[in-house]
Amino acid sequence: MQSENVIEMLHITKEFPGIIANDDITLQLRRGEIHALLGENGAGKSTLMSVLFGLYQPEAGTIKKNGEVVKINDPNDATALGIGMVHQHFKLIEVFTVLDNIILGAETTRMGFLQKKAARAKVEALSERYGLKVDLDAKVEDITVGMQQRVEILKMLYRDNEILIFDEPTAVLTPQEIDELMATMREFAKEGKSILFISHKLNEIMAVADRVTVLRKGKYIGTVETKDTDKQSLSNMMVGRPVQLEVVKETARPGDAVLRVENLVVPSKGHKRNAVNNVSFEVHAGEILCIAGIDGNGQTELVYGLTGLEKSGGGSVTLCGHDISHASIRQRGTQMSHIPEDRHKHGLVLDFTLEQNMVLQRFQEPQFQHMGFIDRGAVRSYAEHLIEQYDVRSGQGPVTIARSMSGGNQQKAIIAREIDREKPLIVAVQPTRGLDVGAIEYIHSQLVAERDKGRAVLLVSLELDEVMSLSDRILVMYEGEIVGELDPKATNVQELGLYMAGAKRTTKAGEQV
């Protein structure tokens, strides 16, 4: 019992100018447990882990390992104490091979020469033992995100780390990869390694963690055993109010077709094969049509083809009865809202203020300009109205630079802007990616509300939960083609997964192939 806690972080306080990221937080990690750290974006999870990993120095509080106080000044100290971390954004050198990345910083050398043979043997043994399949000689830039994560895990194992920190490890994985990762984590725990698992996905936490510590706005809320709790009470703890986990919506009442896509082809960049090949579908007013699929199967290019960001290579797109196959982005924008996949690349001009971003498409409308001069007062009051109505939080209101806002609020700003344009078609691409339950609940309810107002919603999502709960109809994309149409009420996640993996497909007529 005396050394049950491997790591104890006691009364940790970490401040940044103008914000207390961690306020008197205590976290105790037992040997051989999987301990989840749960909290919304900005709750201080990553900061706390960065303190443990030696990236930040806390203003107050102590860290103990096996009951002894330790001082962690930098990541080297952390490694020496057996603490390893898989960061949310991988820290790999893209042009190095997998093996080079694994041994980097812990190389064995003789007379200044690398001794790769021994390293290779050790990595191979580890990879075999835990079923972490990697290609040691491939360059990191050429391997999948899932394999990159396995490389990161092997890096920790290679350094004989006993305490493993996973910072939102599932955000980038496919459902199958998530299952594998969970199995690996359980394996580690069984061997006596201790795991800290940062996440805001309740399903995963309930599935894999033994205990959960919840943070909210930098404060410690509590630690509970997963077997004594459920998703609902965890999310209430995390958000601080009762949260609606299931999407509440009535049966859709689809009207006329708003968007009609016929035999659309979008050529691929760099590949000979078309990214989108001969795709046809319709989206009706008052329904949410979801395009499901594993990332990289042509969903992005399909949206580019619809919105005009990419030229189509054939086929036709009809929006509200007008052929827009060759229309400009602005012309299409008169009938279409677009919540883009990449909010930093397309969604926002990060160096502009929030109010400037709010009128990105509308600055030329008469209400925002007179004779070519921008009416700042009108822009300001419009931005204030959106900020208020959609609860976009920022440091300085309308004049906040978009770059300084949190990811969730950036996304809320985009959603506010796009929904308020009140167009018959809303194209929403991964609208909740990287967001926490509170924000997801909000965005889902907004999309359902828009549907109920009679708008057509085309949703592209990689999250199976989102696909199943939000959509009225599901189209599955695989390798640039639509391989099946499913009814969310009549199907399940397993069947959907088979379609997504290309193992199953139905033709137009509905017969299985």
Add this chain to the structure above:
Amino acid sequence: MKQKLSSLYGRDGTKAVLASLISILIGLAVGSVIILIVGLANPALGLSSAWDGIRLVFGGLVSTGRDAAGSLTFGFNPTNMGNMLFRATPLILTGLSVAVAFKTGLFNIGAPGQYLMGTAATLMIALGIPSETVPAWLIWALAFVGGILAGALWGCLPGLVKAFLNINEVLACIMTNWIAANLVTWMFDGSQFRNVVENTKSGYIYKTSFNGVETAKLGLNKLFPNSQVNGGIVIAVVIAVLVYILMSKTTLGYQLKACGSNRHAARYAGINDKRNIVLSMAIAGGLSGAAAALYYLSGNTEFFWSTYQSLPAIGFNGIPVALLAANNPIAVIFTGCFMSMLDIVGLQLTNLTAYNEYITDVIIATIVYLSAFSLLIRMLLDGRKKRKKAMVAQAGGTNTGAGPSSGAQEGGEQA
């Protein structure tokens, strides 16, 4: 009061000004050190000349020569002041040219070429239309507009290849610079504008005053007697204000800046990014063309034409002018004046000491270097502010919630 001061200090604009001032001071200091070293190393100069030189570096603008005893005298020097304003005129405009392009995410290193094309168009119109039949003011206006259009056209070329072929505008600008240089030589070579009246010179083009075309003095010659100043400086200042209004108040400026800071987002929003890139380079080119027009329409400047044309320094010096001004069109007025002041300093050094004017080139070079570092200096200023705040917080002072930008940014990162 103190709070007011600190809030002023915290503003980004203040920091930009401070950073530029620090660059300038370090540049002048380095120039002084070089003067000192040269002075000590050269027995003909010595410490006292070095001291004179250093004083001229800082106060060349207000030096009035030497008194009977041979020591430097200082005081208001209207000639220097007027000449400074005259030389600042084209620098302000090329500075604006570079600044506008920078604001829209483009690096206009093509100002020299645009300036040359503006020169050619201005001189050909000003000298080519006979003033016996057409009133001089009309020729002036046509030549001015012609210079702007020629510069704009030349600026368009790199813009077009950037927008449609995705060729880096820096490469295209450098190439169009040399094309302009040789094109202008060829055009004047075959023209009848070569100065054959003042036979002592060869390789010059007529001054526009030969045709009676000159920029109005607007009484500035009375304010600054014996100087070259004319109404051009007023036009340059007005243009700077117009550019400021264009960039910060109009929908066009909004579009240009949106394309500049995120071309993808601009395209997503339906803004025609290609058109805006070309437009931005055209505006930049037009400003450089205006610089040439105002310089040569002064009536007392001559364009040197020879078989081999080099690129005009005024074009390149637009880059430090814009950098020092942190691309703010209004600040460009002041940094343009500052750069031309350094010219005056160089002249004063040559006239009053045994040093030559090239020392000012060293100072300019240092300042250019440091203006590239102004971001670093700004960061250092930020660091000082943060440390101060930490001290205040430790002393038990109330957290004023200041530093929201940096605080929020870090807050966002650790989310």
